[in-house]
Amino acid sequence: MGIMISHHTRTRVPDGPSTAQLAAEVEGRLRQADKLVLPLEQTLDLLAQLQEFELGRFLLHNRGLNGYWTSYIFQYSPGDATSSPVEHWLLNNSLLRGGRERFHRFKAQVAECVTEAAVLASIPCGAMDDLVQQDYRSVERFTLVGVDVDAESIELARENAAKHGIVQHCEFLVRDAWQLDLDGELDLVVSNGLNMYESDPRRLAALYRNFSRALRPGGQLLLSFLPPPPPPPWEAPDRAGEWDRYGVTEEDLRNELSLFGDILQVRYLNFATEAEVRAQLAEAGLTVRSVTYSSTGVMPIVSAVRLS
Numbered sequence: 001m002g003i004m005i006s007h008h009t010r011t012r013v014p015d016g017p018s019t020a021q022l023a024a025e026v027e028g029r030l031r032q033a034d035k036l037v038l039p040l041e042q043t044l045d046l047l048a049q050l051q052e053f054e055l056g057r058f059l060l061h062n063r064g065l066n067g068y069w070t071s072y073i074f075q076y077s078p079g080d081a082t083s084s085p086v087e088h089w090l091l092n093n094s095l096l097r098g099g100r101e102r103f104h105r106f107k108a109q110v111a112e113c114v115t116e117a118a119v120l121a122s123i124p125c126g127a128m129d130d131l132v133q134q135d136y137r138s139v140e141r142f143t144l145v146g147v148d149v150d151a152e153s154i155e156l157a158r159e160n161a162a163k164h165g166i167v168q169h170c171e172f173l174v175r176d177a178w179q180l181d182l183d184g185e186l187d188l189v190v191s192n193g194l195n196m197y198e199s200d201p202r203r204l205a206a207l208y209r210n211f212s213r214a215l216r217p218g219g220q221l222l223l224s225f226l227p228p229p230p231p232p233p234w235e236a237p238d239r240a241g242e243w244d245r246y247g248v249t250e251e252d253l254r255n256e257l258s259l260f261g262d263i264l265q266v267r268y269l270n271f272a273t274e275a276e277v278r279a280q281l282a283e284a285g286l287t288v289r290s291v292t293y294s295s296t297g298v299m300p301i302v303s304a305v306r307l308s
């Protein structure tokens with residue numbers, strides 16, 4: 001069994017003693033911190049509010065997201081009900097919006113790969129929305145492969161595929177993405193939300209080698225990454241303009257850095273430049289065909305092919 005690098009609890013985390021104990025530990029750390037983005041009382045208030053809703057508790061325990069909560073965030077539409085003001089802020093104002101925007105751009109690129117007899121894989125699949133939500137009516141034969149190390153995510157993906165009436169076209173593997181053991185079988189690998197949990201460039205190159213080996217010659221990898229953000233405008237006013245494309249107010253940015261940085265210390269903020277990603281993919285035997293940025297999005301999409 002491989003190592004789950006995004007989370008360790010199941011989806012539902014109770015508002016019980018384990019959450020209270022964890023929150024007390026975080027509070028102790030915050031009280032000792034030399035520097036916080038928001039004043040201490042405001043930071044502790046955010047910490048208290050995080051414990052009031054399920055997504056907040058999951059984030060507090062895991063400092064990352066599983067398949068269920070990733071899907072919850074990407075499938076949210078502005079105006080949908082939320083369970084608390086902080087959850088409303090997370091879904092509407094935080095940079096998680098950038099991930100949602102990337103999800104929809106990814107979907108459009110995957111649609112171009114829906115061809116007769118195609119074998120399309122999502123690694124890690126989570127709920128597998130990226131493949132399951134495609135329109136397959138124009139093809140008779142196709143196979144979808146969902147790979148995730150978390151059996152709970154695989155179950156979710158299976159239910160999702162069944163709901164869309166395509167489960168008979170799916171294969172599911174509970175497997176570590178670093179030990180895929182797939183050889184020249186796939187026409188497409190889509191991968192979101194795994195590389196950003198990994199800080200070791202050698203492990204990233206190994207991950208991409210696994211993807212490359214799993215593709216047939218001519219097969220395509222679609223992947224996103226997190227470019228390093230500019231410094232906060234209050235620390236580098238001369239670079240404040242670089243934040244314009246992120247579409248966040250200074251107040252939202254302070255909340256963002258307080259919540260995901262000071263309080264949660266999330267584990268997925270491993271940034272990579274386009275040059276670094278290109279070099280890692282080249283080392284894995286993949287040739288980059290395009291890197292697409294959007295005017296508002298924070299996550300570029302890379303398309304790379306295995307040539308031989």
Ligand SMILES: C[S@@+](CC[C@H](N)C(=O)[O-])C[C@H]1O[C@@H](n2cnc3c(N)ncnc32)[C@H](O)[C@@H]1O
Binds near residue numbers: 003006123147
């Ligand atoms: C942020 S979610 C992304 C899920 C999906 N790609 C999406 O965009 O909705 C991260 C996923 O990575 C999976 N994961 C974590 N470590 C893994 C590993 N070593 N091998 C395969 N999957 C892993 C988790 O179980 C989780 O489903």
